[in-house]
Amino acid sequence: MPEPEPDPRLYFLLQRAAHRLRTVADRRCLAAAGVTTAQLGALLAVQDEPDATQRALARTLGLRESAVTALVARLVKAGLVARRPHPREHRAVVLELTPGGRAALRAARPEIDRFNRELRELLGDDGFLCASSAMRDLAHWDPDASG
Known part of the structure; x- marks a missing residue:
C-alpha cells in the first residue's frame, strides 16, 4: 500500500x-501556580541556568530581548524572579529565582505531569516520543543555516 500524502x-x-495546548496549559498553570506557560518557561530556564542574564534567557526561550525584558519585569513585579548586578559585566544583570518563584514551580509541577500524562494517553507512548522528538527538532530548525 502506498504511503499517504502528507497533509499540506x-x-x-x-x-x-499549539494554540489549543497553550490555552489549556495556561488555564491550568494559572489556576495551580498563578503563572502562564510563558512565565513558567522563563522560571524553568532561570532554574536550569543559574546566573543567567536576560540575553541568555532570550536565547534559551527563542525570544527577542525586548520581549524578555517585559517578561522579566512581570516576573520581578510578581516576586518570582530577582535581578542582581552581574559580577563582571557592569550593564548586565543576573536573574535568580526567589522563594516565590521556586514555590510557583513546585505548584505547577503536578499540572505539567498531568498534561504530559494526558498527551501520552492521547498519542500513545510511541506517538508521544515521536512528537517530542519532532517538536525538539522543529524548535531548533534553522532552514537558513549553511551546512
Whole structure:
C-alpha cells in the first residue's frame, strides 16, 4: 500500500495544536501556580541556568530581548524572579529565582505531569516520543543555516 500524502496544511495544524495546548496549559498553570506557560518557561530556564542574564534567557526561550525584558519585569513585579548586578559585566544583570518563584514551580509541577500524562494517553507512548522528538527538532530548525 502506498504511503499517504502528507497533509499540506501541516503548518496550520501545528498552529492550531499549539494554540489549543497553550490555552489549556495556561488555564491550568494559572489556576495551580498563578503563572502562564510563558512565565513558567522563563522560571524553568532561570532554574536550569543559574546566573543567567536576560540575553541568555532570550536565547534559551527563542525570544527577542525586548520581549524578555517585559517578561522579566512581570516576573520581578510578581516576586518570582530577582535581578542582581552581574559580577563582571557592569550593564548586565543576573536573574535568580526567589522563594516565590521556586514555590510557583513546585505548584505547577503536578499540572505539567498531568498534561504530559494526558498527551501520552492521547498519542500513545510511541506517538508521544515521536512528537517530542519532532517538536525538539522543529524548535531548533534553522532552514537558513549553511551546512
